[in-house]
Every structure is written in structure tokens, then in C-alpha cells.
Amino acid sequence: MIRVEHVTKYYGNTPAIRDLDFEIQEGECVGFLGLNGAGKTTTLRLLSCLLLPTSGKVTVRGLDVETDPHEIRKFIGFLPDQPPLYPEMNVADYLTFAGRLRKMENSAIQKRLPEVMDTCGLTDVAQQPIHSLSHGYRQRVGIGQAIVHDPDLLILDEPINGLDPVQIVEMREMIRALRGKHTILLSSHILSEIEQTCDRILMLHQGQLAAQGTEAQLAEKLGTGVTIKLSARGERSALQSVLQSVPGVVDVQFQGGTDSLQHVVVRTAEDVREQMAKSIVSADLGLLSLEREATGLEQIFVQLSKGGSQTGAATPGHTSPGNAAAGGEA
Amino acid sequence: MKSIGLIVRRELAAYLRTPAGYIIAGVMLLWQGITFNAYAVGSEPSLSTDVLLRFFEVAGGTTIVSGVLFSMRLLAEERSNGTQTLLFTSPIREGEIVVGKYLASFVFLSVVILLSLYLPALIFVNGKVSYGHIASGYLGLLFLGGSTLAVGMFASSLAKHPFLAVLLAGMFAALLEICWWVARISEGSWASIFEYFSPFYNHFQPFRRGLLQLSDVVFFVTLVYLMLLASTRVLKSQRWQ
Numbered sequence: 001m002i003r004v005e006h007v008t009k010y011y012g013n014t015p016a017i018r019d020l021d022f023e024i025q026e027g028e029c030v031g032f033l034g035l036n037g038a039g040k041t042t043t044l045r046l047l048s049c050l051l052l053p054t055s056g057k058v059t060v061r062g063l064d065v066e067t068d069p070h071e072i073r074k075f076i077g078f079l080p081d082q083p084p085l086y087p088e089m090n091v092a093d094y095l096t097f098a099g100r101l102r103k104m105e106n107s108a109i110q111k112r113l114p115e116v117m118d119t120c121g122l123t124d125v126a127q128q129p130i131h132s133l134s135h136g137y138r139q140r141v142g143i144g145q146a147i148v149h150d151p152d153l154l155i156l157d158e159p160i161n162g163l164d165p166v167q168i169v170e171m172r173e174m175i176r177a178l179r180g181k182h183t184i185l186l187s188s189h190i191l192s193e194i195e196q197t198c199d200r201i202l203m204l205h206q207g208q209l210a211a212q213g214t215e216a217q218l219a220e221k222l223g224t225g226v227t228i229k230l231s232a233r234g235e236r237s238a239l240q241s242v243l244q245s246v247p248g249v250v251d252v253q254f255q256g257g258t259d260s261l262q263h264v265v266v267r268t269a270e271d272v273r274e275q276m277a278k279s280i281v282s283a284d285l286g287l288l289s290l291e292r293e294a295t296g297l298e299q300i301f302v303q304l305s306k307g308g309s310q311t312g313a314a315t316p317g318h319t320s321p322g323n324a325a326a327g328g329e330a
Numbered sequence: 331m332k333s334i335g336l337i338v339r340r341e342l343a344a345y346l347r348t349p350a351g352y353i354i355a356g357v358m359l360l361w362q363g364i365t366f367n368a369y370a371v372g373s374e375p376s377l378s379t380d381v382l383l384r385f386f387e388v389a390g391g392t393t394i395v396s397g398v399l400f401s402m403r404l405l406a407e408e409r410s411n412g413t414q415t416l417l418f419t420s421p422i423r424e425g426e427i428v429v430g431k432y433l434a435s436f437v438f439l440s441v442v443i444l445l446s447l448y449l450p451a452l453i454f455v456n457g458k459v460s461y462g463h464i465a466s467g468y469l470g471l472l473f474l475g476g477s478t479l480a481v482g483m484f485a486s487s488l489a490k491h492p493f494l495a496v497l498l499a500g501m502f503a504a505l506l507e508i509c510w511w512v513a514r515i516s517e518g519s520w521a522s523i524f525e526y527f528s529p530f531y532n533h534f535q536p537f538r539r540g541l542l543q544l545s546d547v548v549f550f551v552t553l554v555y556l557m558l559l560a561s562t563r564v565l566k567s568q569r570w571q
Contacts, residue, residue: 051569085411
């Protein structure tokens with residue numbers, strides 16, 4: 001549905017995104033993840049025809065954003081980071097106006113409105129002026145305007161920004177409910193959000209695609225495999241040689257401890273806790289604890305952000321063939 | 331066309347629902363009322379026609395000021411509120427946005443201009459003026475207001491904030507009038523060129539005296555057209571920023 005080919009966007013002399021290259025299929029729910037200033041908003045604004053690329057090509061359903069923005073806008077719903085609300089209008093009037101702007105007939109809007117209000121939880125405030133609404137409700141009205149015309153492509157920039165925990169859960173439910181019906185792109189710097197709502201993640205760092213794929217694929221791409229934390233009694237050198245003899249161990253790091261007590265972080269290609277425990281015990285070293293550390297998206301994110309694109313380049317052997325994790329080739 | 335109508339209706343509703351429009355209209359009408367008594371009628375007995383001429387002189391000034399003030403919320407407000415994103419991600423052309431907003435502000439300003447009709451009507455209490463003179467003066471005011479709004483629209487398309495927009499609009503409007511002063515200290519063809527660009531001093535004066543000239547109408551219509559065209563270009567160029 002969307003093709004982004006070698007797109008670069010400069011604001012003055014500052015590059016916001018550099019040589020971005022990816023593809024999004026019809027019906028996918030894709031999350032753009034990145035720190036502030038990573039280029040998420042710029043990317044989404046390019047896709048919604050608000051900005052033009054400095055170089056490269058963006059096409060949506062084969063239509064070029066540069067030459068056919070008018071056609072593309074017919075099937076796009078966009079929620080910017082600041083919802084585009086007219087404070088003096090009431091919710092129902094505003095959503096009607098948004099529908100009319102998208103060329104909907106009045107009768108079609110009247111039929112559609114109750115559905116939209118229900119999806120966004122706005123039924124109770126339909127007649128209230130927007131300026132009297134709380135931030136969470138405004139955000140919902142923002143989503144309402146984005147979905148009122150039932151667009152094929154829904155683009156949400158930081159949809160949970162500024163919401164409280166209860167509202168975040170509701171928003172997540174709402175996005176889940178919209179999945180399948182629409183192709184959804186959303187951005188966030190909050191990892192758990194993307195993890196829980198999206199099929200696929202595009203991770204941006206300093207304007208470049210740092211990685212893409214599902215959470216599992218990203219973990220694989222990084223080659224971190226498994227991180228095991230353990231504490232054991234015994235001398236450091238003895239423990240080190242035992243650990244390194246365990247097959248699959250990539251890296252052993254000692255973190256503090258005393259002469260006779262060691263705390264170690266071990267990185268392994270796969271989960272080798274059993275063999276590791278066995279080896280330590282059979283070497284007569286007192287094993288006190290051994291646990292696998294969760295490799296959540298969070299950790300992947302931090303590592304990728306630190307390393308930028310070089311992390312991907314350093315572990316080419318771990319990219320499984322055919323998956324979408326091969327950044328730059330998609 | 332449908333989209334233009336849609337924008338016009340929303341804009342007009344916004345004018346009616348927000349206090350700014352009423353406040354500007356109220357202050358302008360009050361000022362016109364006061365100056366009508368103090369300046370146009372005055373304490374000395376004078377000809378009805380002179381009273382009308384002096385009234386239109388004041389009304390021309392207030393119309394320019396109202397036009398500048400009304401134009402501030404045209405495009406700059408959308409930009410500072412972030413609402414332009416809604417328009418720009420909808421299948422509606424930049425030109426339609428500009429024309430729709432312009433028409434709405436023009437309708438509102440026209441109502442404010444016409445609300446002062448009771449003042450020249452008062453002249454009939456003690457005197458007599460021709461209806462044609464009043465009609466010509468008001469037509470001039472509408473052209474003057476309409477062109478000021480168009481200049482304000484252009485300023486509003488450049489500014490990121492309504493306050494900046496109003497300053498810029500005031501500056502542009504003042505620059506056009508300053509042309510008249512520049513014309514007075516210039517010589518030969520330069521003088522007539524500069525004089526030509528002054529809406530109030532050059533093109534409004536015939537209307538004020540009851541004289542309808544095609545050249546003045548052409549001037550105002552061209553000014554409006556060029557300003558709206560420029561505003562549309564500015565909006566289009568924003569995608570390149």
C-alpha cells in the first residue's frame with residue numbers, strides 16, 4: 001500500500017530523515033518507534049501529504065504524494081500530535097464538518113456519527129463545546145475526525161500522548177478494534193504501546209531506519225539471544241573458565257562482587273541455563289542464583305538507539321532469510 | 331464549490347460564536363458614532379453633503395482597521411491551533427480554503443460596515459443628501475474593506491501566530507497608504523505610480539464623493555485577486571518547508 005523509496009527530508013540544513021526505505025502492506029498495523037527527534041512525526045507527515053520529501057519518492061497505492069496529494073487525501077485519516085480541533089465547535093458539529101470535508105454526504109454522516117461516537121466513547125459529550133473537554137476527550141475527538149469517513153489508511157501520531165493510564169488502556173482497545181478494518185500507522189516513544197498494538201515495528205533513530213520487524217525478529221536481528229544473570233561462590237578465574245566452556249556463551253561480564261562471591265551477566269545465543277547450572281555445580285562452585293533476564297522491546301530499543309544502524313550491520317549473520325528484519329532491503 | 335460553501339459556513343459560525351468579532355464590531359461602531367457627532371456633524375452649521383463626506387472619511391479609516399483586525403484569525407489562527415492539519419489532510423484545495431475563508435470574513439465585515447447605515451440616515455432629519463451618494467460611499471467602503479481583508483489574508487498566510495499576522499497586515503495596509511505620501515514627494519511618472527497604489531487616498535476618494543469609476547473597481551478587484559492568489563501560493567509552498 002505504501003512505498004517509501006530512499007526518502008530524505010531536510011528542514012533547512014538539518015536532516016530530519018535520511019535515506020528512509022520501507023514498504024507497508026494493505027491491512028497491516030505498523031508502529032513507528034523512536035526517541036524524540038528520531039523522525040517519526042516527519043515520516044508520518046510525509047505519508048499524509050502534509051510535507052514533501054527533499055529527495056526520494058513516497059507512493060501510496062501507486063499515487064505519488066508530490067503529484068497526487070488530492071487523490072491520496074481521499075482515503076487518509078490523520079491524527080497529528082496535536083489534535084486539530086476548533087475549540088468553539090461542539091463535538092457532533094465538528095465531526096460532521098470533518099466528514100463533510102472528506103466529501104461525505106450529510107445523510108451518510110448522520111448514519112455514521114453514532115458509530116464513531118461509540119467507538120471513541122464520545123456519546124456523552126456529543127453536544128459539548130470542544131474547549132470544555134479534558135485532554136483525554138480531545139484526543140478522542142481527534143481520533144473521531146480521523147476515522148469518521150472510514151478511511152483505508154489511518155495515521156496516528158502519538159495517539160496516547162498525555163493520556164492517563166486508564167485512558168491509555170481505552171485507547172489501546174480502540175486501536176485494536178480498528179485493526180483489520182484499516183491499515184494503521186502509529187508512532188510512539190513508548191515501547192509497551194507499540195509492542196501491544198502493532199503487527200510490525202519500524203524503529204527510527206536519528207532519521208534513519210535502525211531496524212524493522214516483529215518484536216521477535218528484532219531480538220533475533222540484534223543477536224542478543226538470551227541474557228542470563230547469575231551469582232556464585234568461588235574465584236573469578238575458575239568461574240570464568242567454567243562459563244566459557246558452556247556451548248553457546250557469547251560474552252561473560254563480571255559485575256562487582258568480592259574475591260569469593262561473583263555476580264555475572266552472561267550473554268548466550270540461546271537459553272542454556274540448564275547446562276550452565278550443571279557445569280557450575282559440577283565444578284564445585286556454589287551456585288546461589290541464576291535467572292534469565294527479560295529481553296523486552298525496551299532493551300532492544302535502548303541497544304538499537306545506542307548503536308544506531310551499526311548494530312544492525314554488526315550482526316548480519318543473525319538475520320534470518322526472508323523475514324522483514326533486513327533493514328534497507330525491504 | 332461545495333467545499334468553499336462548507337468553509338464559509340464554518341467560518342461564519344466561528345465569527346458568531348467567538349467574542350472577538352463582536353468586540354471589534356462594537357468598538358468600531360461606537361467610534362463611528364462618536365466621530366459622527368463630534369467631527370462629521372460638528373458644532374458649526376454645515377452642508378449635508380459635507381457631513382456625509384466627513385462621515386465616509388472616518389468610516390474609511392475604521393473599515394481599514396476592522397479589515398486588518400478581522401483578518402488576523404484567517405490562516406494564522408489555524409496554523410497556531412494546529413487545525414490547518416485537518417484542512418490539509420482533507421481532499422480540499424488550498425485555493426478553496428483561501429476563498430472560503432475570505433468570503434466568510436467579507437460577509438462579516440460587510441455586515442459591520444452596513445450596520446453604520448443609521449448614521450448617514452440621521453442626516454435626513456435636518457437635511458438632504460442623494461441616495462446615490464450614500465450607495466456609492468458604501469460600495470467604496472465594501473471595496474476598501476474587501477481589499478484590506480485580502481491584504482490581511484496574505485499577511486495571515488505568512489505569519490505563524492495571529493498576533494504577528496495582525497501586525498504584518500497593519501504594516502502592509504499602512505505601506506499601501508504611505509504610497510500616497512511618497513507620491514507627493516516624488517516627481518513625474520513616479521508620483522503617479524505611487525499614487526496609484528494607495529487604496530484609501532486614491533481609489534476610495536471618488537466613491538466617497540459619489541463618483542463610480544471603473545478604474546477604481548478594477549484596482550480593488552485586481553488587488554483582491556492578487557492577494558488571494560499569493561496566499562494560496564504560500565499555503566501550497568508550506569509542504570516544501
